[in-house]
Amino acid sequence: MARKIGSRYTAHQILGRGSAGTVWLGEGPEGPVAIKLLREDLASDQELVGRFVQERTALLGLEHPHVVSVRDLVVDGNDLALVMDLVRGTDLRTRLDRERRLPPEAAVAIVADIADGLAVAHAAGVVHRDVKPENILLDMEGPLGPGGSHPALLTDFGVAKLIDTPRRTRATKIIGTPDYLAPEIVEGLPPRASVDIYALATVLYELLAGFTPFGGGHxxxxxxxxxxxxxxxxxxxxxxxWQLIVQCLAKAPASRLRASELGARLRELLPMLAGMPPLDVDEPGTETVEEAPEEPLAGPPPAGEPAPRRGAVPLVPGAKPADANRDTHTSMRVPGPDELAGGARGTARVPRAAGAPRPGSARNRAAARRRRAALGAGTLVLLAAIGIGTWAATGGDDADAGPRDTGDSAPASP
Structure with missing residues (x-):
């Protein structure tokens, strides 16, 4: 059912839903548009509405071929909406869900496009703060690029900043998507342009591997x-x-490249990636068939409760284990230094060649037990062989010849 959005726009049908609102196919004075209608609870927040209006100039000023431009911001009663260019295509998450991982050439071309868009935004003083595959659109009507990739555009500029108001987050909250959050955000520091570089490098890693470098578990x-x-x-x-990815995933923000540098460096690498197939690696935590039984847990779970996942280490006391959370604007308190210093034993996600057992997995433990048993049996055989050889060299002749009188023996005691 069509609905009016302000006085100039009409929303006709839903294109998709996200944690911040709903995207509609709409019509405006200049033709088709995409309208992101924010949730009603956000629209009723007067502080957020004020911030929305304040950010209008910055958001409307972002113009780049790899940025989904915001044409208008609508504040009308209970409606709070961003009117954006309509991109006829799909988002990068949908392609990842279908293909799991991309050929390196296509992955690098897509990320280079987004780095170019970020460079323009950062030069204007705008930080995206929520770079992830869901916010990267692929223009299916645009010309094909390296590796057969479609032009990539970054969308939802400003949404994270709009929702991240002081009243909602204060100094003790984290708002963002856990898989893509830079370490300084986790530690409670304000977001700078470098957080977008960290998130984009995480996206590149995910496009290549099929999983994020630090994701999984609670x-x-x-x-x-x-x-x-x-x-x-x-x-x-x-x-x-690889060195480029490592530099952009550096814990220290100052060690990361700027967006313009990242885009240029990635494009320089495209020729050497031509024709490379997608990587063949297994996601940490996945198992193949014929697993050995898991070792028993320290104690049985409470009645009716599922057994806890191995490697899920709650950082927030009292939190329940859950699968990887990709939702935008997940709100959590900033962890204390003692919690961060606790390490992540058992949570490391180590990529490995396809078919190889995961360290610590049931298959890995079973293989280790078989190796130990084989090693033990081999050791016993070796020791037995050594013993027999020694006996043959020293005592075997005595046994055959019987007792000898050397003349030096002391008289036997009565």
Whole structure:
């Protein structure tokens, strides 16, 4: 059913839903548009509405081929909406869900497009704060690029900043998508342009591997990994590309590249990636068939409760384990230094060649037990062989010849 959005726009049908609101296919004075209608609870927040109006100039000023431009902001009664360019295509998450991972050339081309868009935004003083595959659109009507990739555009500029008001977050809250949050955000520092670079490097890693470098388990465990763990190399990509990813995933924000540098460096690498197939690695935590039984847990779970996942380390006391949380604007308190210093033993996500058992998995433990048993049996055989050889060399002749009288023996005691 069509509905009016302000006095100039009409929303005709829903294109998609997100945590911040609903995207509609709409019509305006200049033709088709996409209208992001924010949730009613956000529209009723007067502080947020005021911030929405304040950000109008900055958001309307972002113009770039790889940025979904905001044409208008509508504040009308209970409606709070961003009117944006209509991109005829799909988002990057949908493509990832279908293909799991992309060829390196296509992955790098897409990320280079987004880096170019971020460079313009950062130059204007605008930080996206929520770079992830869901906010990257692929223009299916645009010309094909390297690796057959469609032009990529970054959308939802300003939404995270609008929702992240002081009253909602104060100094003790984290708002964002756990898999893509930079370590400084976890530690409670204000977001700068470098947080977008960290998130974009995480997206590149995910496009190549099929999983994020620090994701998996409870959001608290994910946040801890961002601060305490080092990204593990992906097998099968050129070292130049890997070093670029490592630099942009640096814990120290100042060590990361700027968006313009990242885009240029990625495009320089495209020729060496031509024709490379997608990587063949298994996601940490996945298992193949014929697993050995899991070792028993320390104690049985309470009646009616599922057994807790291994490696899910809650950072927030009292939190329940859950699967990886990709929702935007997940609100959590900033962890204390003692919690972050606790390490992430058992939570590391180590990529491995396809078919290889995961360290600590049931298959890995069963293989280790078989190796120990084989090693023990081999040791016994070796020791037995050594013993027999020694006996043959020293005592075997005596046994055959019987007792000898050397003349030096002392008289036997009565």
């Amino acid at each position: 959001p608290g465990a994910v946040l801890r990994r961002h601060v305490t763990e080092t990204v593990v190399p992906l097998p099968g990509i050129p070292d130049e590309l």
